[in-house]
Amino acid sequence: MERVISIPKPTLERLPLYYRRLLQWREEKVSIVSSADIGKNLGIDSAQVRRDLTYFGAVGRPGIGYKVEELISYLGELLGINNVNEAIIVGVGNLGRAICSYPGFAPYGLSIVAFFDIDPQIVGTKIRGHEVFHVNDLIHIVKRLKIQIGIITVPAREAQKVADQMVAGGIRAIWNFAPTRLHVPEEVIIRSEDLAVGLATLSHYLVREDLSERAEGLDRGISGS
Amino acid sequence: MERVISIPKPTLERLPLYYRRLLQWREEKVSIVSSADIGKNLGIDSAQVRRDLTYFGAVGRPGIGYKVEELISYLGELLGINNVNEAIIVGVGNLGRAICSYPGFAPYGLSIVAFFDIDPQIVGTKIRGHEVFHVNDLIHIVKRLKIQIGIITVPAREAQKVADQMVAGGIRAIWNFAPTRLHVPEEVIIRSEDLAVGLATLSHYLVREDLSERAEGLDRGISGS
DNA sequence: TAGATTGTTAATCGATTAACAATC
DNA sequence: TAGATTGTTAATCGATTAACAATC
Numbered sequence: 001m002e003r004v005i006s007i008p009k010p011t012l013e014r015l016p017l018y019y020r021r022l023l024q025w026r027e028e029k030v031s032i033v034s035s036a037d038i039g040k041n042l043g044i045d046s047a048q049v050r051r052d053l054t055y056f057g058a059v060g061r062p063g064i065g066y067k068v069e070e071l072i073s074y075l076g077e078l079l080g081i082n083n084v085n086e087a088i089i090v091g092v093g094n095l096g097r098a099i100c101s102y103p104g105f106a107p108y109g110l111s112i113v114a115f116f117d118i119d120p121q122i123v124g125t126k127i128r129g130h131e132v133f134h135v136n137d138l139i140h141i142v143k144r145l146k147i148q149i150g151i152i153t154v155p156a157r158e159a160q161k162v163a164d165q166m167v168a169g170g171i172r173a174i175w176n177f178a179p180t181r182l183h184v185p186e187e188v189i190i191r192s193e194d195l196a197v198g199l200a201t202l203s204h205y206l207v208r209e210d211l212s213e214r215a216e217g218l219d220r221g222i223s224g225s
Numbered sequence: 226m227e228r229v230i231s232i233p234k235p236t237l238e239r240l241p242l243y244y245r246r247l248l249q250w251r252e253e254k255v256s257i258v259s260s261a262d263i264g265k266n267l268g269i270d271s272a273q274v275r276r277d278l279t280y281f282g283a284v285g286r287p288g289i290g291y292k293v294e295e296l297i298s299y300l301g302e303l304l305g306i307n308n309v310n311e312a313i314i315v316g317v318g319n320l321g322r323a324i325c326s327y328p329g330f331a332p333y334g335l336s337i338v339a340f341f342d343i344d345p346q347i348v349g350t351k352i353r354g355h356e357v358f359h360v361n362d363l364i365h366i367v368k369r370l371k372i373q374i375g376i377i378t379v380p381a382r383e384a385q386k387v388a389d390q391m392v393a394g395g396i397r398a399i400w401n402f403a404p405t406r407l408h409v410p411e412e413v414i415i416r417s418e419d420l421a422v423g424l425a426t427l428s429h430y431l432v433r434e435d436l437s438e439r440a441e442g443l444d445r446g447i448s449g450s
Numbered sequence: 451t452a453g454a455t456t457g458t459t460a461a462t463c464g465a466t467t468a469a470c471a472a473t474c
Numbered sequence: 475t476a477g478a479t480t481g482t483t484a485a486t487c488g489a490t491t492a493a494c495a496a497t498c
Contacts, residue, residue, distance in 0.1 A: 012426050012429060013422050013426060015425065015429075016419070016421050016422045016424075016425035016426070017406075017419075017422070019425070020404065020421065041406075042406060043406070078429065078432075079425045079426075079428060079429045079432075080425075080428035080429050080431055080432035081425065081428065083428075083432070085424075085428050085431070093323070093326075094319055094320075094322045094323035094326060095319075095320075095323035095327065097319045097323075098318070098319035098320035098322075098323045099420070101318075101319060102320065102420055103380060103381070103404075104381070104403075104404030104419075104420055104421040105420070105421060105424060107421075108421060108424050108425060108428065109428075110424055110428075148431055149427065149428075149431070155328060156328070156329070172431060173427050173428075173430060173431050175423060175424070175427055178329075179245065179328075179329030181242075181266075181267060181268070189427060189430045189431070191423055191426060191427045193418070193420065193423050194241070194242075194329075195324070195327055195329055195330070195418065196241055196245065196329040196330060196332075196333060197238050197241045197242070198400060198416055198418050199241075199310075199330060199333050199335055199400070200240065200241035200244070200304045200305075200306065200333060201237050201238060201241070201304075201416060202374065202398050202400055202414065202416045203304060203305035203306065203308075203310050203333065203334075203335075203374075203398075204237060204240075204303065204304045204305050205398060205414045206305055206310070206373060206374070206397060206398050206414070207303075207304075207305035207308070
């Protein structure tokens with residue numbers, strides 16, 4: 001399955017961070033950076049940075065560093081950013097709207113070309129100049145426009161149904177914001193952004209800290225620090 | 226630093242998934258589940274599930290499985306869900322509003338008790354019955370209410386300033402949705418939800434697939450499958 | 451040349467999985 | 475008891491970090 005060169009997932013999640021920081025450096029007219037610069041800035045080991053950047057072949061110069069411009073287009077290529085990524089979004093409540101107008105996407109060439117909802121109050125209205133279609137038209141429209149990316153921002157209980165229709169329309173990657181697990185054919189890529197996971201882990205750390213305060217008190221005599 | 230019992234991060238991100246699925250089972254009147262049930266449902270190895278569930282001591286019965294009810298309260302405790310988590314949110318654009326009304330949080334006891342913004346058009350209005358305050362009042366209000374969690378949904382360039390004020394007010398955990406890295410004292414917990422990372426990885430996989438199609442063609446003679 | 455920094459190899463660290471004795 | 479499933483140990487796998495020769 002995982003054929004050809006395959007990048008470790010953690011690396012893949014760091015590349016966009018490098019990319020974004022590089023855009024900022026370009027803005028600031030910085031033309032060359034070292035792996036140490038990048039690492040210090042993002043809190044990542046410099047060896048890790050070099051490692052990450054060489055998965056598809058080298059791009060830096062020993063003794064010099066990385067040309068910001070070069071690295072940007074290299075990473076852009078790698079991340080598929082240089083392409084235009086056309087997507088549809090299903091569910092135009094607050095979350096859907098927030099995603100449509102999320103400024104962080106600006107550099108990533110995401111273009112949301114059609115909006116869908118099921119609420120008759122919303123279907124037929126316009127969002128950012130685009131008409132909102134009924135979900136029933138999804139398969140048809142997706143096929144016609146050959147859309148590859150589908151974004152799901154509907155309630156959890158609707159999500160699977162929507163995913164099924166996306167798959168039927170030929171969508172190859174689903175970005176799911178509904179708090180539920182989706183079942184799709186294995187050739188379809190799924191990425192779920194599960195906000196509850198974020199909240200729960202944060203909340204867990206708070207609890208942990210409370211517990212560990214006592215423990216640290218007992219501990220201090222032994223381990224110092 | 227990482228004192229007392231410490232759970233691996235990947236485990237910590239799976240616990241909320243278990244928790245959510247268990248709530249669903251309870252709803253369906255299922256009273257006992259096995260690690261195999263949980264695993265199959267979430268696409269996780271059953272040994273992994275057992276491992277994850279024993280980091281704070283055992284809860285299952287050999288030969289039987291796990292009592293849904295017991296496991297729910299066990300995980301709830303672990304994740305700090307049984308507490309009420311009071312939070313403030315800064316930035317009440319679409320994303321802020323989406324988070325406030327995100328249904329996935331329902332089980333997690335998150336209570337957003339104050340809203341802040343800087344836009345004079347918005348300050349003073351009400352959201353879900355709560356007045357929106359000016360960011361200038363943040364430190365004062367956070368101190369008075371002894372809030373521990375701050376949610377940042379402002380544009381990237383404002384985020385650090387907001388984080389500084391949260392820290393000054395005594396907030397201990399920050400949930401950051403702005404696409405930028407925040408610098409805070411090390412005792413403050415930060416979790417960043419970086420949507421651009423999600424988008425970029427998704428887009429990357431699409432590109433990879435396109436490339437690998439060719440490669441697979443060449444490959445097939447050798448490795449079959 | 452001397453100093454800096456890469457790309458890469460080897461060593462370390464941490465997480466996942468397999469296997470199985472203990473237990474219901 | 476026989477069958478099922480846990481909790482845990484040991485083996486495997488994968489990612490991070492340290493170290494350094496090669497290169498500018």
